[in-house]
Amino acid sequence: MPIQYYIYLCLALFSIGIIGVLTRRNAIIVFMCIELMLNAVNLLLVAFSKMHHGAAIAVNPASQTGVEGQLFVFFIMVVAAAEVSVGLAIIVMLFRNTHSVDINFLNRLKN
Amino acid sequence: MNAIILSALLGVVMMFSGIIIKEKSALKYIAAAGLLLLLIANLMHTYGIYQVRIDTHGLLDFQKFGLFFNSIVFAATLVYVLLSGKDIENTGLNVAEYFALIFFVLCGVSILSAYNGLLMLFLGIEILSIPLYILTGADKRNMKSNEAALKYFLMGSFSTGIMLMGIALVYGATGSFGMTPPPVNPVTGLYQGSFLEVAGLLLLFVSMAFKVSAAPFHFWTPDVYDGAPSVFTSFMATIVKAAGFIAFIRLFAGHTTILGPTWKIILSFVIIATLLIGNITAVFQQSVKRMLAYSSIAQAGFMLFALYSNNDLTQEGILLYTVAYSLATIGIFAVLIKMKDYTYDGFNGLAKKQPVLAFGATVCLLSLAGIPSTAGFFAKYYMLAATIKEGGAFWLVIVAVLFAAVSAYYYFRVIQAMYFKDGDAETHGPISNGFKYALLLLSALIVLVGIMPSVVLNWLYF
Numbered sequence: 404m405p406i407q408y409y410i411y412l413c414l415a416l417f418s419i420g421i422i423g424v425l426t427r428r429n430a431i432i433v434f435m436c437i438e439l440m441l442n443a444v445n446l447l448l449v450a451f452s453k454m455h456h457g458a459a460i461a462v463n464p465a466s467q468t469g470v471e472g473q474l475f476v477f478f479i480m481v482v483a484a485a486e487v488s489v490g491l492a493i494i495v496m497l498f499r500n501t502h503s504v505d506i507n508f509l510n511r512l513k514n
Numbered sequence: 515m516n517a518i519i520l521s522a523l524l525g526v527v528m529m530f531s532g533i534i535i536k537e538k539s540a541l542k543y544i545a546a547a548g549l550l551l552l553l554i555a556n557l558m559h560t561y562g563i564y565q566v567r568i569d570t571h572g573l574l575d576f577q578k579f580g581l582f583f584n585s586i587v588f589a590a591t592l593v594y595v596l597l598s599g600k601d602i603e604n605t606g607l608n609v610a611e612y613f614a615l616i617f618f619v620l621c622g623v624s625i626l627s628a629y630n631g632l633l634m635l636f637l638g639i640e641i642l643s644i645p646l647y648i649l650t651g652a653d654k655r656n657m658k659s660n661e662a663a664l665k666y667f668l669m670g671s672f673s674t675g676i677m678l679m680g681i682a683l684v685y686g687a688t689g690s691f692g693m694t695p696p697p698v699n700p701v702t703g704l705y706q707g708s709f710l711e712v713a714g715l716l717l718l719f720v721s722m723a724f725k726v727s728a729a730p731f732h733f734w735t736p737d738v739y740d741g742a743p744s745v746f747t748s749f750m751a752t753i754v755k756a757a758g759f760i761a762f763i764r765l766f767a768g769h770t771t772i773l774g775p776t777w778k779i780i781l782s783f784v785i786i787a788t789l790l791i792g793n794i795t796a797v798f799q800q801s802v803k804r805m806l807a808y809s810s811i812a813q814a815g816f817m818l819f820a821l822y823s824n825n826d827l828t829q830e831g832i833l834l835y836t837v838a839y840s841l842a843t844i845g846i847f848a849v850l851i852k853m854k855d856y857t858y859d860g861f862n863g864l865a866k867k868q869p870v871l872a873f874g875a876t877v878c879l880l881s882l883a884g885i886p887s888t889a890g891f892f893a894k895y896y897m898l899a900a901t902i903k904e905g906g907a908f909w910l911v912i913v914a915v916l917f918a919a920v921s922a923y924y925y926f927r928v929i930q931a932m933y934f935k936d937g938d939a940e941t942h943g944p945i946s947n948g949f950k951y952a953l954l955l956l957s958a959l960i961v962l963v964g965i966m967p968s969v970v971l972n973w974l975y976f
Contacts, residue, residue, distance in 0.1 A: 410686075417679055424672055433668055440675035444682045451686040472685055475633055479678060482640045486674075489647050490667050496651060497660045506664075 409450035416443035430494050430504040434487075441483050448472045448479075515576070516555040516565055517584050517624040524548040525617035532610020542599030545613040549595060552620065553588040556581060572692075573634050579829055580627035582974055583760055586833065587623050587753050590840040591616065594749060597848040597952050601745045605652050612652060615645035616749065623757040626764075632681045632691040635761060639677070639725065642757060643670050646750060650742040662741025669724070669734040677721035683714030693768060715769055719780070722765065726758040728818055729787035732811050736795075739807035747803070748847030751810045752840040759817050759832065766821060781822055782910055788815035789917040796924050803856045805924055806846065809882065812921055813839055816914065819897040823904035830971050831896030837963060837970050838881055838889035845878035845956045848949075854940040861928055862937025868945060872932045874953035881960045883925040884918050889963035894918060896967075 416439060423436030452472025459468035498504055531544055555565065560581040595602075595613075603609050622642030629635045647670060651663025685691060687710040720731065727735040739747045770777050792812030799805040817839075820832040849871050853860050865872035881890035898911045932939070963970055 413682075417675075420675065424668070430664060430668070434671075437668070437671045437675055440672075441678060444675070444678040447679075447682045448685065451682065454686070455689045468689070471633075471691060475636075475681075475685075475691065478633060478637065482637070482674075485640070485644055486667075486671055489644055490671065493647065493651055493660070493663045493667050496654055497664055500655075500657055500660055506668075 406450060406454045409447065413443045413447035413450070416440075416446070428506050430497070430506055433506065434490055434494070438483065438487075441479060445476045445479055448476050515568055515570075515574070516559040517552060517581075517588070518574075518621055518628075519566055520552055520555050521617050521621040521624060524552065525614045525621065528610050528614035528617060532608070532614075535610075538603055538609050539600075541609050541613060542595060542603065545616070546592060546595050546599070548617065549588055549592040553585060553592065556584045556588060556624075560585065573631050574625070574628045575630035576628050578974065579833075580760070580764075583627045583756075583833060583836065584624050585973075586836055586840075586970075587627075587757065588620065590753055590837075590844065591620060591749075593841065593952075593956060594753075594844045597844060597949065597956065598745050598748065598851060600946075600949075601848075601851045605743045605745060606654065608652075612649065612746075615649050618645045619649075619749075619754065623753065626757050626761040629761070629764065630693055632684065632693070635765060636674075636677065636681060638761065640674065642754060643674070643725075646670075646746075646754060649746040649749070650738060652746060653743045656743075658741040659743060662738045665734055665741075666738040669738075673721045673724035673731075676717050676724070680714045680717030680719075680721060683710045683717065685714075687711035687714065693765070711772060715773060718765065722758070722762045723784060726755055726762060726814050726817070727811055728784050728814055729791045729811065730784075732788065732791060732814075735811055736804060736807040739810065740801070740804050744803065744847060744851045747807070748844055748851075751806070751847075752843045755810065755814065756817075756836040756840060759814075759820065759836075763820055763828075763832065767824060770824070778822065778907070781818070782907065785815055785818045785822065785910065786913060788812070788818060789914060793917045793920045797920065799924070800858065801856045802850060802853075802858060802861065802928060805928075806843070806850070809921065809924070810843070812917065813882070815917070816894060816897055819901050819910075819914070822907065822910070823900040825900055825903055827896055827900035827903055830974065831893070831900050833974065834889070834896050834963075834967055834970055835893040838893035838960070841956060841960050841963075842878040842881040842888075842890060845953065845960070846875055846882070848953065849875040849878075852941045852945060852949075854942060858927060858931050859937065861931040861939055862935040864932040864939035867939055868941060870950040870953060871941070871945060874957050875932065876929050877957040877960055879925040879929055881964065883922045885922075887961060887964045889960045889967075891964055892967040 420436045420440035420443060424433050427433050427436065449472065452469040456469030459466035494504055528545060531541065535541065560578065602612050605612065619642055622638050625634055625638035625641060629638050647663060647667045650666050651659055653659035687708045724731040739751060742750065789812060792808050792815055796805050796808035796812060799808060817835055820828050850856065852871065877888065881888035884890040884894040898914060901907055901911055
């Protein structure tokens with residue numbers, strides 16, 4: 404499959420994520436949309452990695468080019484997991500105090 | 515390498531000392547000793563004495579500038595812990611963890627001052643941010659703190675997503691995560707970035723602007739700074755912001771040629787918007803804490819000048835700005851935390867009741883406003899001088915100076931309340947003598963840097 408298809412798919416996923424973050428009001432759904440953005444990036448990195456690898460082995464069959472893109476994906480996964488643990492803890496803390504995860508509650512700070 | 519490893523280790527040590535040591539007040543001395551150790555280890559690295567030597571295969575690149583920035587940050591954190599350590603204790607129950615998280619943030623800072631690739635940039639930003647989300651929500655029973663934590667977390671991870679998209683696009687275009695400037699076209703003398711690369715760099719720019727709260731991506735800053743416990747706002751507004759700027763400058767130092775002349779246009783727009791929104795909104799605030807939040811946006815506008823110009827004065831300028839801005843903001847926040855009422859009226863008549871506190875706050879505010887003979891003056895001077903040396907942006911400098919004049923209004927309003935208005939400014943309990951001496955020492959330091967900026971800058975060359 405040509406690389407363009409992957410780019411379009413990832414951009415679509417990423418845009419869905421951004422639109423979700425900007426329009427939804429439920430903290431958990433906003434959070435899921437952020438995860439969707441990160442996963443779109445993961446897919447794109449793997450696709451690019453494969454693309455660079457394919458171009459490199461055509462010249463030198465033993466080439467290792469493209470490995471770093473896939474490595475980066477693992478780092479994103481690890482960091483995303485760390486973020487999830489902190490983020491869910493914050494959402495639970497908010498839920499204990501307000502019994503709601505609605506972002507519209509967050510207007511107390513604007514005097 | 516010393517600083518990165520030692521700060522992570524010290525974070526773990528702090529967590530365990532929270533279990534072993536039951537005396538809460540002892541923890542801040544352990545943290546201060548740890549910071550001193552960190553500072554010494556970093557200075558040793560600067561002068562070529564390594565405790566650990568690890569080959570990072572080009573992922574990290576330790577230069578004197580970054581190492582010196584580390585030293586400044588560690589020293590500023592030490593000042594912060596000595597001044598506000600007692601208030602960190604009063605934030606909640608898990609005192610040891612707060613100090614541990616501060617050490618983890620410092621680990622992120624030392625990665626950001628030395629990264630040499632987009633992977634390490636991403637990791638550094640995340641190691642810096644995740645502990646901060648927790649510190650923002652440290653006051654668990656307080657609704658405002660909860661909200662600030664959630665808002666900061668959602669905005670922070672959103673901007674991380676944007677940054678990752680930028681990194682992925684740059685990788686797609688260039689095939690590497692490296693930071694080396696791209697090869698130049700022999701015919702035109704310019705490097706024409708592909709569409710993917712330019713789009714990726716713009717996304718990276720947006721996400722970094724988010725992190726350093728530059729307009730138009732600043733909207734989370736006032737709410738988060740206002741809602742977070744004041745001690746941690748002080749930390750976020752100084753050390754973390756300066757680290758963000760170091761990362762920002764490092765990232766774009768080699769890449770500006772790709773964006774061409776558009777780069778300066780975008781940047782001037784961002785600088786002016788940041789100065790305008792920060793300064794004008796700060797004028798209308800009633801709470802001093804919220805005013806300081808907006809003033810930190812305005813100060814970010816000045817620091818953005820370091821991105822505009824790229825010469826030897828810029829390096830000196832950003833370091834001096836880090837010193838001046840961090841010291842002054844830590845000082846004014848240390849005084850603010852002691853106050854019962856955060857509005858301007860709460861400061862009425864402070865000079866009569868607590869002359870030392872009022873004096874310390876005045877020096878800090880003068881430095882923030884950039885009055886000569888305080889550190890803030892030379893900080894602003896170097897930033898603007900670097901821009902003039904770069905050439906072609908004299909009008910931008912004039913705009914910046916005008917906004918600096920506007921900023922004097924809201925800083926002087928606090929001084930006026932303290933000295934020329936009658937009232938009974940109330941503080942939380944009695945102020946200890948140790949705090950007063952520390953504050954006086956800080957004021958002396960600000961004035962010393964203001965008279966002789968060479969005491970800071972000479973370190974860069976020896």
